[in-house]
Amino acid sequence: MNLQQIIDQLELTVLTEKKDFSSIEPTSGYTSDLLSCVMAGAAHGSIWITLQAHNNIVAVAALLETCAVIITEGSMPDASTISRANKEGIVLLSTPQQSFPIVGKLWEMGLRA
Amino acid sequence: MVLPPAGKKVVVSDQSAEEITRVEELSYELKIADVMSRDVFSITPDMPMHDVIEHFRQQRISGAPVLSNNTLVGIISMEDLIRCLIASDQDAIAEKYMTKKVITVRSTDPTVEAMKLFVNSRVGRLAVVEPDGKLVGIITKGDITRGLLNALQTDYKQEEIRRYRASHLFEDIESDRTSLILRYNIKVNDFTHGGAASTNIKKALLRLGANPQIARRVGIAVYEAEMNLIIHTINGGYLRVEIEPHRISIETTDDGPGIPDVSKALKPGYSTATEEIRELGFGAGMGLTNIARCVDTMVLDSQPGKGTHLKLRIFLKKEETVGEGWPANKES
Numbered sequence A: 001m002n003l004q005q006i007i008d009q010l011e012l013t014v015l016t017e018k019k020d021f022s023s024i025e026p027t028s029g030y031t032s033d034l035l036s037c038v039m040a041g042a043a044h045g046s047i048w049i050t051l052q053a054h055n056n057i058v059a060v061a062a063l064l065e066t067c068a069v070i071i072t073e074g075s076m077p078d079a080s081t082i083s084r085a086n087k088e089g090i091v092l093l094s095t096p097q098q099s100f101p102i103v104g105k106l107w108e109m110g111l112r113a
Numbered sequence B: 001m002v003l004p005p006a007g008k009k010v011v012v013s014d015q016s017a018e019e020i021t022r023v024e025e026l027s028y029e030l031k032i033a034d035v036m037s038r039d040v041f042s043i044t045p046d047m048p049m050h051d052v053i054e055h056f057r058q059q060r061i062s063g064a065p066v067l068s069n070n071t072l073v074g075i076i077s078m079e080d081l082i083r084c085l086i087a088s089d090q091d092a093i094a095e096k097y098m099t100k101k102v103i104t105v106r107s108t109d110p111t112v113e114a115m116k117l118f119v120n121s122r123v124g125r126l127a128v129v130e131p132d133g134k135l136v137g138i139i140t141k142g143d144i145t146r147g148l149l150n151a152l153q154t155d156y157k158q159e160e161i162r163r164y165r166a167s168h169l170f171e172d173i174e175s176d177r178t179s180l181i182l183r184y185n186i187k188v189n190d191f192t193h194g195g196a197a198s199t200n201i202k203k204a205l206l207r208l209g210a211n212p213q214i215a216r217r218v219g220i221a222v223y224e225a226e227m228n229l230i231i232h233t234i235n236g237g238y239l240r241v242e243i244e245p246h247r248i249s250i251e252t253t254d255d256g257p258g259i260p261d262v263s264k265a266l267k268p269g270y271s272t273a274t275e276e277i278r279e280l281g282f283g284a285g286m287g288l289t290n291i292a293r294c295v296d297t298m299v300l301d302s303q304p305g306k307g308t309h310l311k312l313r314i315f316l317k318k319e320e321t322v323g324e325g326w327p328a329n330k331e332s
Helices: A003-009 A035-041 A056-064 A079-088 A099-108 B014-018 B022-029 B049-059 B078-086 B111-121 B141-167 B196-207 B212-232 B275-279 B287-294
Strands: A029-031 A047-050 A068-071 A092-094 B063-068 B071-077 B125-129 B135-140 B180-186 B237-244 B247-254 B297-303 B307-315
Touching (some): A035 B212, A047 A099, A056 A068, A056 A079, A056 B196, B022 B111, B022 B141, B049 B078, B071 B125, B141 B196, B196 B212, B196 B237, B287 B307
Parallel strands (some): A047 A068
Antiparallel strands (some): B063 B071, B180 B237, B237 B247, B247 B307
């Protein structure tokens, strides 16, 4: 399953620059809002689901090289966070839904931890 | 790059200025002379249109300048050919069907000028002329695309060269012990730049040719140490990373407040972060645990009222070494 299919099926809004999402294949998924837990738990190339939207998520995502961050419950990163994500090549996606249904749908699509 | 609709004025805000891409930069850096076609097939005003059609077909071109005594007098494009064919007037001479009002650019103009003209005029090619009207080349959208792609490829190669040079740093410099020291001043409460030092250190390591797993471990350890300085100190602190072919040493120093009970601080889940900090997702009490997991040795020295000194080391195996300068006296 590629990132484009995930964006389509979960009706996610792409906040960062468009790129060829169909060529990005997430390796796994991880969810937590505590950054140190993410640091310990999220694998390289994974999708990270969080309701945090402040600019430190970009640093965490860049260091871990996660393939995308899904920001839930409609939290909105500010413009500087988005431009920083573009600079680091991090994909930021947004949804009004809560983390639980998003994780559930990703699991149904076949994504595992 | 999104070009504004024709005729619409766009104000460049600080925000959008920050987002200018490398392609946009290049469109200003590259001159038209760098991307235009120089050996241009041209025709004369008295050439019969059936000859023009035959030349276009054989040379697979879709337009050509019309020159009279080396001076540009017009341009013939597919559209002009079609007009001629519809009128079944192939015996007419080029002068009759050529477009006389030619849009021209200077070879010294930045490529972006040609891009603007393409967006606003719908023509397929622009004539590149000297101030005296002499034609020096033709520029099409295809030329611009090719020029930008070549320039991007050169950029990529330069990064490869930088990487190559950096990875030979330790090998090229002779000393009994060579190391590279990176220093960062971390300000307290500076969440805006939080993670900047660790991101830069990770990039530096990758450029030096470090194993990606090692770069990741260093990145995570430095990130946590950096955030500790931002969140928990009084005046911020000082971060120092020393890179040697066989070892990476990370140190942070601050002048307070110090940790009252170091053994408690090392317990997973223990945190002194405020509610405000926790709302940002920090203060999980996992920072030092994460650091310990990523490094080979960790020494935490703290005196309440004086400050904290954290010393971390990652030892590299020969196959994980940074660069090419594995010390001869350290056969693994």
